[in-house]
Amino acid sequence: MPRDAARREGGPMAFDPVETLAAIAAWAPDRRWYPFKGTDATISLEAVLPVRDDVAIVLLRAGSATLQVPVALRDEPGDAPIGQVEGGWLVDAAHDADALQSLLQPSASVEVDGVVPPASSVRVISGEQSNTSVIGDASPAWIAKVFRVVDEGDHPDVVVTGALTRARNDRVPALVAATRATWQHDGRTRSAGLVAVSEFVAGADDAWELVRGDAVRALRGEPRDELDVADLGRAVAEVHVSLAETLGARGADEAASAAFVASLRDRVAWARRESRGALAHLDDRIDAHVETLDALRVGLVQRIHGDLHLGQVLRQPGRGYLLLDFEGEPLRPLAERLLPEPTERDVAGMLRSFDYAAGSAALECGVDVADAADWAASTEAAFLAGYRSVRGEGDPALIRALLVDKALYEVVYEVRSRPDWVPIPRSALERLLA
Numbered sequence: 001m002p003r004d005a006a007r008r009e010g011g012p013m014a015f016d017p018v019e020t021l022a023a024i025a026a027w028a029p030d031r032r033w034y035p036f037k038g039t040d041a042t043i044s045l046e047a048v049l050p051v052r053d054d055v056a057i058v059l060l061r062a063g064s065a066t067l068q069v070p071v072a073l074r075d076e077p078g079d080a081p082i083g084q085v086e087g088g089w090l091v092d093a094a095h096d097a098d099a100l101q102s103l104l105q106p107s108a109s110v111e112v113d114g115v116v117p118p119a120s121s122v123r124v125i126s127g128e129q130s131n132t133s134v135i136g137d138a139s140p141a142w143i144a145k146v147f148r149v150v151d152e153g154d155h156p157d158v159v160v161t162g163a164l165t166r167a168r169n170d171r172v173p174a175l176v177a178a179t180r181a182t183w184q185h186d187g188r189t190r191s192a193g194l195v196a197v198s199e200f201v202a203g204a205d206d207a208w209e210l211v212r213g214d215a216v217r218a219l220r221g222e223p224r225d226e227l228d229v230a231d232l233g234r235a236v237a238e239v240h241v242s243l244a245e246t247l248g249a250r251g252a253d254e255a256a257s258a259a260f261v262a263s264l265r266d267r268v269a270w271a272r273r274e275s276r277g278a279l280a281h282l283d284d285r286i287d288a289h290v291e292t293l294d295a296l297r298v299g300l301v302q303r304i305h306g307d308l309h310l311g312q313v314l315r316q317p318g319r320g321y322l323l324l325d326f327e328g329e330p331l332r333p334l335a336e337r338l339l340p341e342p343t344e345r346d347v348a349g350m351l352r353s354f355d356y357a358a359g360s361a362a363l364e365c366g367v368d369v370a371d372a373a374d375w376a377a378s379t380e381a382a383f384l385a386g387y388r389s390v391r392g393e394g395d396p397a398l399i400r401a402l403l404v405d406k407a408l409y410e411v412v413y414e415v416r417s418r419p420d421w422v423p424i425p426r427s428a429l430e431r432l433l434a
């Protein structure tokens with residue numbers, strides 16, 4: 001009998017903690033999702049949660065985070081080897097159809113809310129991502145998002161997408177199932193969401209590619225397709241309306257407004273600290289902006305997307321635009337990402353994204369971003385008209401403050417991830433703070 005099958009049928013626990021940790025610690029820092037690249041964060045073992053004799057969920061402590069690495073033991077290295085261990089190969093279970101699906105069924109370690117139809121094969125999607133998303137070719141097809149950074153408590157994507165699914169809002173892919181585990185660490189019981197499984201939206205286009213491509217064609221004077229950006233505005237507004245209805249909205253009192261303004265001030269200070277000098281020439285203008293924040297008042301707050309940009313949007317022929325990934329900004333602590341917020345934050349996020357599309361198209365065409373100003377203005381106007389047709393657009397002063405807030409975040413994000421793109425949010429700040 002092959003070793004994999006023998007393990008499935010019982011026998012001693014196959015995952016030796018010492019060699020499992022050694023193999024994963026050597027492999028994890030080079031993964032796309034590893035959050036501490038370029039630093040020497042200490043990696044230790046937080047827990048090994050058995051799923052089957054040949055499958056386990058390894059929880060690592062890395063720096064201040066808990067990371068999820070589902071693993072399987074196999075005779076062959078396969079497509080996603082982690083390392084050789086006694087008796088076989090430790091492989092990344094997210095890439096192994098059989099092992100992945102065992103993680104989506106109830107087991108000694110995992111609770112599952114929902115039912116995942118069986119798939120005969122799985123495909124991990126490529127791209128720069130903070131999680132690992134795997135498409136299952138079931139009927140109907142699904143996409144499982146394996147959260148790599150595991151935070152205690154409810155996962156925001158599961159809470160928000162679950163509420164929208166129950167409200168039958170078809171502007172998000174329906175949530176099919178969600179898994180969670182409970183374990184002991186340092187004498188404490190911890191519990192967290194591990195995987196969210198959603199309807200796979202087939203044949204969809206990525207809105208970033210569509211909109212950026214449109215900006216390039218506009219700059220080159222080439223014929224353009226009808227993108228119906230107003231439908232994107234309607235999609236965002238419909239999601240806001242459903243979230244208010246299902247998860248609630250409330251008026252922000254003086255204290256809540258003051259706390260919100262304080263959070264904007266904190267973000268300015270954070271961005272100044274973390275931007276490695278990229279904001280130094282704007283010091284005076286940023287000081288003047290901070291002075292204006294005291295006058296801001298927040299109206300309603302509710303659950304929102306929190307990191308809305310074109311990369312989080314798909315367009316499916318016949319269905320229109322859909323929003324993905326309700327996790328909030330990855331560089332923010334989870335507690336902040338769970339707070340109710342003004343919907344203006346999502347509106348500002350999308351407007352920033354049109355500016356990014358303009359900036360990136362201008363870079364590709366070798367022209368100044370000012371040359372894409374007409375394209376950006378008409379795209380923004382179409383989006384806002386669509387949004388307004390469903391619900392009020394919001395407070396312009398708040399949108400402006402949140403545009404600055406987002407651009408500050410983006411400078412830090414680009415300094416860390418894509419230094420060539422720092423000029424896009426920085427030149428937006430120069431315009432916004434002029």
Ligand SMILES: Nc1ncnc2c1ncn2[C@@H]1O[C@H](COP(=O)(O)OP(=O)(O)O)[C@@H](O)[C@H]1O
Nearest residue numbers: 129130131133143173198199200201311324325
């Ligand atoms: N339900 C879905 N149907 C089709 N494609 C999807 C779906 N969910 C995600 N994707 C694809 O996977 C990519 C990454 O998904 P996302 O939820 O944004 O993950 P991450 O948090 O890792 O960035 C998306 O940009 C999209 O191309």
Ligand SMILES: O=P(O)(O)O[C@H]1O[C@H](CO)[C@@H](O[C@H]2O[C@H](CO)[C@@H](O)[C@H](O)[C@H]2O)[C@H](O)[C@H]1O
Nearest residue numbers: 130307309310311329330349352353356410413
């Ligand atoms: O998709 P994530 O949740 O990981 O978001 C992070 O990465 C985004 C880039 O992939 C980043 O978005 C910024 O760049 C986009 C173009 O690539 C642009 O459309 C966005 O408007 C801009 O903010 C996002 O900020 C970051 O949190």
